[in-house]
Structures are given as structure tokens and as C-alpha cells.
Amino acid sequence: xxxxxxxxxxxKVELLREHLKNGIPVTEICEEYGIHPNVFYRxxxxxxxxxxxxxxxxxxxxxxxxxxxxxxGKIKKLNEVISWLSEENIRLKKKENGEI
Numbered sequence: 888x889x890x891x892x893x894x895x896x897x898x899k900v901e902l903l904r905e906h907l908k909n910g911i912p913v914t915e916i917c918e919e920y921g922i923h924p925n926v927f928y929r930x931x932x933x934x935x936x937x938x939x940x941x942x943x944x945x946x947x948x949x950x951x952x953x954x955x956x957x958x959x960g961k962i963k964k965l966n967e968v969i970s971w972l973s974e975e976n977i978r979l980k981k982k983e984n985g986e987i
Contacts, residue, residue: 892921899930906931 894902902920905911906927917924 894920894922900934902927903931903934 902916902922906913906916913924913927916922917927
């Protein structure tokens with residue numbers, strides 16, 4: 888069994904571009920680089936699926952606000968709730984044990 892070759896994402900895009908933009912047949916590209924055509928077509932599918940995501944508006948974003956910023960805000964709020972619940976839990980345990 889042969890070793891798997893690792894092809895960088897940049898090289899994959901370059902090979903896809905050769906086919907799509909320059910019209911080089913898939914078979915020619917695959918023979919030259921030792922790639923199975925099914926692998927090439929899988930890359931093409933993944934590339935276009937990723938492209939769709941690029942042009943879609945991110946769920947939860949407001950006025951183009953980066954999704955990361957929204958998620959960081961949610962994490963901050965969750966941490967505040969966890970902190971409050973922890974403090975409340977400690978207070979109730981102390982009250983139950985007669986420490987307050």
C-alpha cells in the first residue's frame with residue numbers, strides 16, 4: 888500500500904483553478920499529479936460548498952457584526968450566570984449548615 892501524499896490547500900485551489908479557469912481536463916491534471924479523479928471532484932465539491940458559506944450572511948450576526956464578537960459576548964454572559972449560581976449555591980450551603 889502506497890503512502891498518502893499530503894497536498895496543501897493552496898495547491899488544491901491551484902489545481903481546481905487550472906481546471907475551471909484554464910479549461911485543463913480533470914484527467915490530465917489527475918495524471919500529472921497522481922490524483923484519483925474522485926479525489927479531485929471531492930475537492931471541487933468542498934470548494935464550492937465553502938464558497939457558498941463565504942457569500943452567506945452569518946447566522947446571528949447583527950449589522951455585519953463579526954460572529955466571533957457575538958459569541959464572545961454570549962460566553963461572557965454565561966460566565967456571569969455561572970459565577971452568580973456558584974455564589975448562590977455556596978450561600979445556600981452555608982445557610983443550610985448554620986454558618987450564616
